[in-house]
Amino acid sequence: xxxxxxxxxxSVQAIxxxxxxxxxxxxxxxxxxxxxxxxxxxxAAFAELVRRYQSHVEKVLYHLxxxxxxxxxxxxxxxxxxxxxxxxxxxxxxxxxxxxxxxTNLFYDELRKRKRTAPPLSLDAPLSVEDGExxxxxxxxxxxxxxxxxxxxxxxxxxxAISDLPEAFRTTIVLREIQGMAYEEIAExxxxxxGTVKSRIARARLRLQTQLEHxxxx
Amino acid sequence: xxxxxxxxxxxxxxETLLRDRFELLSAYVDGEVSAAxxxxxxxxxxxxxxxxxxxxxxxxxxxxxxxMPAPVATQSHQELASAVFERVERRSRRRxxxxxxxxxxxxxxxxxxxxxxxxxxxxxxxxxxxxxxxPLKSGNTSEPLLxxxxxxxxxxxxxxxxxxxxSEGLKPEREVTQ
Numbered sequence: 001x002x003x004x005x006x007x008x009x010x011s012v013q014a015i016x017x018x019x020x021x022x023x024x025x026x027x028x029x030x031x032x033x034x035x036x037x038x039x040x041x042x043x044a045a046f047a048e049l050v051r052r053y054q055s056h057v058e059k060v061l062y063h064l065x066x067x068x069x070x071x072x073x074x075x076x077x078x079x080x081x082x083x084x085x086x087x088x089x090x091x092x093x094x095x096x097x098x099x100x101x102x103x104t105n106l107f108y109d110e111l112r113k114r115k116r117t118a119p120p121l122s123l124d125a126p127l128s129v130e131d132g133e134x135x136x137x138x139x140x141x142x143x144x145x146x147x148x149x150x151x152x153x154x155x156x157x158x159x160x161a162i163s164d165l166p167e168a169f170r171t172t173i174v175l176r177e178i179q180g181m182a183y184e185e186i187a188e189x190x191x192x193x194x195g196t197v198k199s200r201i202a203r204a205r206l207r208l209q210t211q212l213e214h215x216x217x218x
Numbered sequence: 219x220x221x222x223x224x225x226x227x228x229x230x231x232x233e234t235l236l237r238d239r240f241e242l243l244s245a246y247v248d249g250e251v252s253a254a255x256x257x258x259x260x261x262x263x264x265x266x267x268x269x270x271x272x273x274x275x276x277x278x279x280x281x282x283x284x285x286m287p288a289p290v291a292t293q294s295h296q297e298l299a300s301a302v303f304e305r306v307e308r309r310s311r312r313r314x315x316x317x318x319x320x321x322x323x324x325x326x327x328x329x330x331x332x333x334x335x336x337x338x339x340x341x342x343x344x345x346x347x348x349x350x351x352x353p354l355k356s357g358n359t360s361e362p363l364l365x366x367x368x369x370x371x372x373x374x375x376x377x378x379x380x381x382x383x384x385s386e387g388l389k390p391e392r393e394v395t396q
Contacts, residue, residue, distance in 0.1 A: 047299040054295050055288035062289040072292035079302045155286055176248065177283035183250045202237075202244035209275050212282075216275045 023048035032092035041083055050079060056096065057103050063174040064107045066163035074110065078103045100179040104189060107171075154215045161211040165204055172197060173204035243269065247276050 023031060023045040031049055035041040041049075057078050061071050068074070081102050089098050162170060172190060175181045181189075183197045190197070209216055239262070245251050246259040262269040293301070 043299075043303060046302075047295070050299045050302070051295040054291060054298060058291050059286075059288040075292055076298065076301050076305065079298060080305055083302055083306055154282070158282055158286060159289075177280065178286075183245075183248070198241055198245050198250065201248070202241040205244055205276060205279060206240060208279055212279070213275075216278045 028052065028095065029092045032086070032089070032095045036087050036089070036092070041086055046083060049082075053096070053099055057099065060100060060103045060174070060178055061107060063159075063162055063178055064104070064171055065110075066159075066170075068110075074103075074106060078106055081106070097180075100181070104175065104179065108189065154212070157212060157215075158208070161208050164211075165207060169200050169204040169207070172200040173208075176201050239269065240272065243272055244276060247273070247280060 021030075023034065023042075026034060026045070026048070031045055031052070034045040035049055054075070057075055058071075061068075061074055061078075065071060065074070078099070082099060085102075089095060162174070165173065168190070172186060175186045175189065176183075183194055183201075187194050187197045192200075242251065242255055242259055243262075246256065251259065259269075263273060291298075
């Protein structure tokens with residue numbers, strides 16, 4: 001064990017941890033349990049938790065706030081909240097959903113702050129009144145063979161299409177498709193009716209389908 | 219547009235129908251429909267090629283969301299974990315510092331109140347002056363205030379400033395002449 005003292009700090013922390021099993025070898029469930037043990041999370045276990053779920057947090061915040069330049073700070077704040085509150089999570093199986101909720105709540109806290117301090121974007125005006133900004137035109141059935149998208153190009157286009165969606169539609173579809181939230185939960189978070197959630201999700205999908213029709217028809 | 223136009227000639231009605239169907243299909247993909255709605259959608263899926271195609275696109279889009287790679291991380295997981303530990307510890311130290319500062323202030327105030335006894339103490343004290351009797355000086359030359367109860371201090375004119383006209387029948391002149 002003494003040889004491992006020369007490696008990175010997380011290994012050093014692992015040595016001092018009480019649990020004999022290395023954090024990397026634990027299942028997600030046991031890893032969360034280990035983070036919940038003790039007065040504050042074991043550092044090695046927590047670092048491993050960060051390693052496993054960091055991409056999920058990045059993905060959620062990337063799509064919720066594609067044009068925010070300080071997302072790294074938000075990501076850090078999410079994990080600080082996780083560090084402080086992980087003992088309150090009753091069921092370790094629900095860690096991913098709990099983590100998503102923390103990221104989403106943080107995003108909405110920030111969004112409210114920024115809307116208070118900055119004038120609203122012109123995009124908000126028609127959307128806040130009515131959801132009539134996006135039409136229902138269905139994409140043509142015929143595929144466009146002239147555009148042969150590679151997978152990479154497709155995901156670039158998908159990312160661009162998501163970030164082009166008006167904010168209310170983007171957040172709703174992200175909460176559904178990336179975070180897997182139920183309509184009721186989305187309605188609660190976004191403060192709209194179930195019918196509005198259903199309509200926004202459908203219209204966002206229709207817009208995305210229209211923009212990506214060449215790939216989706218293939 | 220779509221192949222739903224066998225339902226009606228009206229474009230507005232067609233639009234509404236299209237929206238309703240697509241919404242229902244979208245909710246069906248998410249498992250957010252009632253039993254009756256599910257049966258309805260499954261009937262469409264069995265018989266309507268347009269609905270079949272829309273459903274196929276929806277499923278592809280759904281899979282694309284699932285398979286979509288995460289964006290490039292804003293920092294490595296080691297950097298992120300280190301930053302989290304550092305910020306948590308810094309906030310914790312700051313809380314301790316502020317707590318210590320408050321404790322020191324409390325001790326300082328206590329010490330001052332002990333070292334400066336009695337009335338010099340800056341600490342607020344309960345009023346105890348009422349218990350002290352202030353004796354009148356025996357050689358007090360000032361006369362005590364005497365008020366004659368049967369005479370007013372100031373001569374009050376008989377005519378009031380604002381006579382009660384209602385009770386006097388609006389005749390104030392009568393009082394003046396008296």
